[in-house]
Amino acid sequence: MFSLRVRPSRRDWLRLSAAGAVGVSQSGWLGALADDAARAPKKHKSVILLWMNGGPATIDLWDLKPGHDNGGPFREAATAAPGLKISEHLPKLAKLGKELAVVRSMATREGDHQRARVVGLTGYTPQGAIQFPALGALVAHEFDDPKADLPGFVAVGGRSDVGGGFLGPRFAPFVVGGERERGGPANADLRVADLDPPAGLGTEAQVKRLDLLAGLEKDFAPGKAHPVAETMRAATDRAVRLMRPEAAAAFRLEDETPQVRDAYGRGTFGQGCLLARRLVERGVPFVEVTLDGWDTHNNNFDRVKALSTTLDTGFSALLADLKDRGLLDRTLVVCQGEFGRTPKINGQSGRDHWPASWAVALAGAGVKGGQAVGKTSKDGTQVESDPTRTADLVATVMKAAGLDPMKQNMSNVSRPIRLADPSGKPIKELL
Numbered sequence: 001m002f003s004l005r006v007r008p009s010r011r012d013w014l015r016l017s018a019a020g021a022v023g024v025s026q027s028g029w030l031g032a033l034a035d036d037a038a039r040a041p042k043k044h045k046s047v048i049l050l051w052m053n054g055g056p057a058t059i060d061l062w063d064l065k066p067g068h069d070n071g072g073p074f075r076e077a078a079t080a081a082p083g084l085k086i087s088e089h090l091p092k093l094a095k096l097g098k099e100l101a102v103v104r105s106m107a108t109r110e111g112d113h114q115r116a117r118v119v120g121l122t123g124y125t126p127q128g129a130i131q132f133p134a135l136g137a138l139v140a141h142e143f144d145d146p147k148a149d150l151p152g153f154v155a156v157g158g159r160s161d162v163g164g165g166f167l168g169p170r171f172a173p174f175v176v177g178g179e180r181e182r183g184g185p186a187n188a189d190l191r192v193a194d195l196d197p198p199a200g201l202g203t204e205a206q207v208k209r210l211d212l213l214a215g216l217e218k219d220f221a222p223g224k225a226h227p228v229a230e231t232m233r234a235a236t237d238r239a240v241r242l243m244r245p246e247a248a249a250a251f252r253l254e255d256e257t258p259q260v261r262d263a264y265g266r267g268t269f270g271q272g273c274l275l276a277r278r279l280v281e282r283g284v285p286f287v288e289v290t291l292d293g294w295d296t297h298n299n300n301f302d303r304v305k306a307l308s309t310t311l312d313t314g315f316s317a318l319l320a321d322l323k324d325r326g327l328l329d330r331t332l333v334v335c336q337g338e339f340g341r342t343p344k345i346n347g348q349s350g351r352d353h354w355p356a357s358w359a360v361a362l363a364g365a366g367v368k369g370g371q372a373v374g375k376t377s378k379d380g381t382q383v384e385s386d387p388t389r390t391a392d393l394v395a396t397v398m399k400a401a402g403l404d405p406m407k408q409n410m411s412n413v414s415r416p417i418r419l420a421d422p423s424g425k426p427i428k429e430l431l
Contacts, residue, residue, distance in 0.1 A: 044143045045330045045365050045401045046280035049135065049288040050273070050315060051121075051157075052337035054295035055113070057351045058359035059343055060304045061087050061311075063104045063372075065380045070343035072301055081370030089308035092316035098370040099319055099328070099363045101430050105374020107387040108339060108355040113295070114161070116338035116355065121162045123394035123420055131412050133165030135394065136286035138419050140171050142403050143285040149247035150284050156190065156272035157290030166412040173288065176251065176275065177268055190268070190275055192242070192251045250282050251275065260321075265313040273314040277321050280331050289314075294337055298348035311335075319363055332365035332400045336393075343380035357383050360393060362430065365400045373429045391424030399426040 064087060065071035076085040079097025086094060086102070093100065110116035110125075119125055122132040133141070140152025155173035164172035177190045198206075241247060253261065253271060256278075264270040272289035279287050291311060296303045315335060322328040340358025341351035357376045363369055374386035395405040398419050405420035 043330075044283070044285065045332065046284060047135070047139055047286045047365075047397060047401050048273075048276045048280060048318070048331060048333045049286070050311075050333065050335040051288055051290045052294050052311075052335065053117075053157075053290050053292040054337065055116070055339045055341055055353060056294040056307075056337045057296060057300055057304050057341040058106075058337075059340065059351070059380050060301070061090065061308065062102045062359040062361055063376055063380065065343065065378065068379055070345065070379050070381075072345060074301070074305075079370075084370060084372055087308060089305050090312045092312045093319075096316055096319050096363075099323070101362045101367050101369050102359055102372045103362070103374055103388055103393070103427065103430075104359045104372050104376055105383045105386045105388045106340070106358045106360055106390075106393070107383045108358075108390055111339060111353040111355050113338060113353075117161050119390050120336065120338045122165070123390055123424070124417075129413055130415070130417070131165040132162070132417070133167045133171065134162040134173065134288075135397065136173055136288055137162075137164045137167050137171040138398075138409075139286040139401060139403070141167050141409070142407075142419075144171075145283070148283065149241040149244050150250055150279065150282060151242075152284065153286045153288075154275075154279055154284055155288045155290070156275055157268060157288075157292065166417070167409065177272065190251065190253060190271055192248070250278050250284075253278075263313075263321075264317040265310060267310055267314075269310050270314040270317070273318040274321075277318060277325075277327070280322075281325065281327060296341065296350050297346070297352055298350040300341070300345070300350040322364065328364045330365060332367065332397065333363045334360065334397060335362070336360040357381060362396075362400075367400055367430050371429065373427060386427075386429075388427060389424065391421035392427060393424075395420040395424035396426045396430055399431055 059065060059070070060072060060074050064074060064076045064085070066076050075088045077088040077091065077094050078085055079094040079100070081097035081100070084097050084100070084102070086097070108116070108119070110119050115126065118132070121134050123135065124132045126132070134153070136153035136155065144152060151174035153171060153173045155175045156177050164170065176192060249255065253274060256274065261271065261274065264274040269289060269291040276287040276289055291307065291314075293303065293307055315333075319328065319333065322331050322333070339353060339355040342354040343357075346352055357380060374388060375384045376382065377384050398405040403419060405418065405424060405426065406422065407419050408416040409419075411417045
C-alpha cells in the first residue's frame with residue numbers, strides 16, 4: 001500500500017485540486033467535467049479473476065465423479081443449462097448455468113504452489129531473469145488510460161506474488177484488503193486508507209507541503225530509471241489521482257444497500273466481488289479477488305463445503321449483478337486456482353496437489369456458457385479429450401477481452417514477449 005506522503009507532480013496536483021480532490025473546488029466546470037469522465041469511462045472489456053488460492057479440489061466443484069471411490073460424498077446437481085452438472089454445494093451458481101462454461105480438461109505440470117501460482121498468474125513458466133508481468137498488469141497495460149483516476153489493476157485479498165514485471169510498477173496491482181480470511185467478517189469494508197486529507201490541514205497548507213516536497217525531489221527523480229524512483233513516481237501518481245472524490249467513491253461499499261451487500265456475502269471474498277463490480281463499472285480493466293484456504297490436504301470435504309458456500313454466494317451475486325447492469329457482455333469472469341487436487345482421497349480425508357487434471361469456470365464477455373469443455377476419465381486421474389494448458393487458457397482470456405494474444409511487449413532482458421505464450425491456442429468451443 002502506498003502513502004499520500006509522496007510527491008505528485010505540480011501539474012497533477014493543480015489539475016486534481018481544481019477538480020476538488022483535496023478541498024474546495026476552485027473551478028466548478030472543471031470538476032464537473034472530471035466527474036462526467038468518471039461516470040462515463042472508456043468502453044473496453046474488463047476481466048475479473050476469482051483466484052482460488054491453494055489449489056481447489058475441482059473434482060468436488062466442477063467435475064464430480066459420482067459412484068467412484070474417488071468421488072467422495074458430494075453429489076452432482078443439475079444446472080439451468082441442460083446437461084451441465086456441478087456440485088450440490090453451488091446451488092446459486094447452478095441457477096446461472098447458462099452463463100457458465102466449465103473447462104474440465106486443464107492439464108498442467110507444476111505441482112508446487114509458488115511456481116504454479118506464477119505460471120497461472122502470468123501464463124509463463126519462470127525463465128531466468130525475465131520478469132513476467134501478471135495477467136492483470138498485461139490487461140491494464142493494453143487498456144491503459146493515462147487520464148484515468150483509478151488503477152488499471154486492483155487485487156483484493158492481499159495476493160502479491162506477481163506484479164508489474166517488466167511493464168514496471170505503474171502496472172503493479174493496487175492491493176486492497178491485505179488480510180486473508182475464509183468467509184468471516186468483512187475486512188474493514190475493504191476501505192482504502194489515507195484517501196482523505198489529514199484532519200485540520202487546509203488546502204493551502206497541503207499545496208505548500210507538496211510544493212516543498214516537489215522542490216526537494218526536483219533534482220532526484222527526473223531521468224532516474226532506478227526501480228525505487230519508478231516505484232515512488234508510480235505510487236505518487238496513483239495516490240494523487242485516488243484523492244479525487246469520484247475515484248475514492250469507487251471503494252466506498254457503504255454506498256450500496258444492505259440488501260446488495262448481503263447478497264454478495266459479508267466476508268472479504270463476497271465484498272471483494274462487490275468491489276470488483278463497482279470497479280469494472282467505472283472502467284477498471286482488471287480486478288483480482290482472492291479466496292484463500294483451498295490447500296485441503298486434510299478434512300477436504302468439510303472445508304470445501306464451507307468454501308463452496310462462500311464461493312457460490314459471491315460468484316453468483318457477481319454474475320447476476322453484472323448481467324442486470326448490462327455489464328456481463330463486456331466483463332470476463334474467470335474462476336481458477338493454481339492446480340487441482342488428487343482424485344484419490346488420502347488417509348486424512350484430504351486431497352493433495354494435482355496438476356494433471358483439473359477444471360476452470362468462465363463466464364461473460366461473449367464466452368459461450370451452458371457447457372463443459374473437455375472430459376476427464378471416470379476416476380478423474382487423466383484428461384481424455386481436449387487437453388488444455390495454461391497457455392491456452394491465457395490466450396482465451398486475452399481473446400475474450402478483445403486483445404491479440406500474440407501482441408509483443410519488450411521485456412527487461414530486451415527480448416519481445418507475447419501477451420500469451422506463442423504455443424497457446426484459444427479454446428475455440430468457448431469463443
